[in-house]
């Protein structure tokens with residue numbers, strides 16, 4: 001199929017539709033010296049399923065470790081949270097982790113899960129509402145990486161202290177500048193009495209990190225390659241998934257796992273009216289996953305207007321969870 005390039009498809013005001021903006025963003029990334037495709041393109045329905053499978057892998061310790069920590073954290077919070085709160089989860093997915101908090105923290109009166117996957121979130125929110133009829137559930141269908149307004153969401157929302165929830169070390173997928181901007185934004189959204197419960201992956205042995213992103217069943221490799229299938233779908237490009245391979249490594253200089261797709265051969269890929277050349281061995285950078293020592297993360301949180309209230313570490317410091325309070 002031949003698709004006219006994005007530049008020829010702007011409307012009379014020269015505004016690109018959201019779909020065309022995505023194609024323009026992908027094309028620009030592939031024209032950069034280090035080719036990139038944003039990790040947000042991992043999460044079509046196939047990619048979301050593959051991510052769920054990653055979370056079940058024994059090598060992928062972040063999910064399992066945090067899940068094991070949460071009942072204990074929830075029990076601690078049930079003692080310290082004495083005022084009615086509204087729980088706001090950013091990038092809520094299936095609401096599995098929220099359920100663990102609801103089991104213990106009876107002061108959660110309202111839940112506002114935010115996610116872009118509309119039907120998936122609606123289904124999960126309906127189920128949550130049925131299982132916890134005394135809790136008000138008010139989903140917001142939005143990209144949580146963009147500013148989100150909580151106005152008019154939740155019941156009696158003005159009276160409820162906001163408890164933000166950002167588990168899974170998703171903060172690690174943001175570069176340092178954006179991580180700071182995002183934490184500052186949450187500080188503003190959650191207000192002067194706001195709190196934030198956030199899961200952050202730690203620096204650890206290279207071997208453990210390597211195994212987590214190079215699992216023996218090859219699920220992470222499939223997850224990485226699926227981004228090309230998704231891009232083909234969005235942009236009518238012709239990436240051949242067999243002509244690329246998964247490559248993930250820990251970069252100690254930046255303190256991050258980098259995921260790339262390596263071109264196995266010299267080839268050209270057609271996208272948006274352009275032919276993008278690949279040398280053999282050239283890579284597309286698809287994801288960063290930053291790891292933080294607790295002191296590094298606490299410093300970042302402070303710069304964003306938060307203060308540390310409580311900290312939990314998994315055994316062997318495998319994963320950390322922080323409760324932050326707004327610094328007034």
Ligand code: AVI
Nearest residue numbers: 054168169170172173220289
């Ligand atoms: C969603 N995010 C926190 C995962 C991570 O570990 O950075 C995404 C992922 N990429 C490969 N495996 C898991």
